[in-house]
Amino acid sequence: MIRVGRVELFVRACVASAFLKDAEKPVSFLLIAEPECGKTSVLKRFVVVIGKDCAIHFSSFDTAYALQRDILQKIGEGKIRYIFTADLQNLSGMSTKTKSQLLTFLIGLIEEGVKSIGSYAVGRIELDFAKCGWGGTVQPSYIFVKDLKGTNTMRKWIKTGFASRILFFSYGYSSEQVKLIFENQRKPSIDFVDAPRTPDQLYSVSIPTRFDAPLEKMAICIGLIRGDHGIRAHRDFRQLFKALALIRALDGHLPTDNIEANDADFATLVDLFHYLNFEENYIDDAELHNDLDKLKGVDLNPRFVEWLNSGRRFGNVTSVRGISEILLYWAEWQTKLSNEEKREREQVEKDRKIVDATERLF
Numbered sequence: 001m002i003r004v005g006r007v008e009l010f011v012r013a014c015v016a017s018a019f020l021k022d023a024e025k026p027v028s029f030l031l032i033a034e035p036e037c038g039k040t041s042v043l044k045r046f047v048v049v050i051g052k053d054c055a056i057h058f059s060s061f062d063t064a065y066a067l068q069r070d071i072l073q074k075i076g077e078g079k080i081r082y083i084f085t086a087d088l089q090n091l092s093g094m095s096t097k098t099k100s101q102l103l104t105f106l107i108g109l110i111e112e113g114v115k116s117i118g119s120y121a122v123g124r125i126e127l128d129f130a131k132c133g134w135g136g137t138v139q140p141s142y143i144f145v146k147d148l149k150g151t152n153t154m155r156k157w158i159k160t161g162f163a164s165r166i167l168f169f170s171y172g173y174s175s176e177q178v179k180l181i182f183e184n185q186r187k188p189s190i191d192f193v194d195a196p197r198t199p200d201q202l203y204s205v206s207i208p209t210r211f212d213a214p215l216e217k218m219a220i221c222i223g224l225i226r227g228d229h230g231i232r233a234h235r236d237f238r239q240l241f242k243a244l245a246l247i248r249a250l251d252g253h254l255p256t257d258n259i260e261a262n263d264a265d266f267a268t269l270v271d272l273f274h275y276l277n278f279e280e281n282y283i284d285d286a287e288l289h290n291d292l293d294k295l296k297g298v299d300l301n302p303r304f305v306e307w308l309n310s311g312r313r314f315g316n317v318t319s320v321r322g323i324s325e326i327l328l329y330w331a332e333w334q335t336k337l338s339n340e341e342k343r344e345r346e347q348v349e350k351d352r353k354i355v356d357a358t359e360r361l362f
Helices: 005-019 039-047 064-070 072-076 088-093 096-111 175-185 209-226 231-251 263-273 302-313 323-361
Strands: 029-032 056-059 082-085 114-119 123-130 133-138 144-146 152-154 167-170
Touching (some): 005 039, 005 133, 039 056, 039 133, 231 263
Parallel strands (some): 082 133
16 A cells, blocks of 8 residues: 555544543544545554454444444453444445444444443343444445535435544545556565554543644534534544554653643644545645644634534535635635625714714704
């Protein structure tokens, strides 16, 4: 695989978030890319050696019944902390009832956790609040569908509850990268690297208060893209930030007693933020992306957010796929404010003239 280091780091950080002591829940994700972009290959690298102590359950096709029967108890015992589902479009082969049951179970598991579950299939299972992260892969066509106007709209299966509980990592290959892959495959042998390291115990990580404001701004952006308030995104960003700090400490063999996230960790988080949308972001060799710089002049105040969300509800805004569209709508909002201020000034001037005319009469 060529140039997929960012994808792998994102997945690794999500998995590491399952090993944070104060994590309300692990960060769950969905990799979005066209076929042949290495989505499933990245996930497989984390479970090269599958044994009884593997903390990740990897599957390409699991029903809710299979998950409850085979791994729910292990999740409750802390033996499994993450579930990988390759090729989520396989859901299309399930009946509507089976698919609905699976999504309902996953939503509960990755958000609130499972304390007790009972069904005819598995009987009654009692647990100490089993919580588990989830990650999957999917093609863009399975996320969006064109409506009668030719506009891409999010499919109902993911829009109703699922979208606000996961982070979307969207990427693609440029023609240059495809060329590099062809060249690599012509080699007589392909170099293999070790599987990404994941934690094997719980760790405590803290975040300095100076990062609070930018983390909230990033979360609001994700909320605008997903169509929610960004509250869950804010929680996920804080956990992802801590996970990146944990990875830095483990890789650098640093003390792990009092890990604190720093500027380098935040720069990495902002770099990954570039891909957390629905745009086709080409994987490249850029050292670090910084979309927060593009947002420096943008005030994501409640009035702007409400205006944008109301426009989406009433069809005036069709989609917000990424930062570029947020910037376009911000420019439109500024124009709207400017026109409103102009009308207010004109009305004030008109009222003043009426008052002056009235005073002259008397």
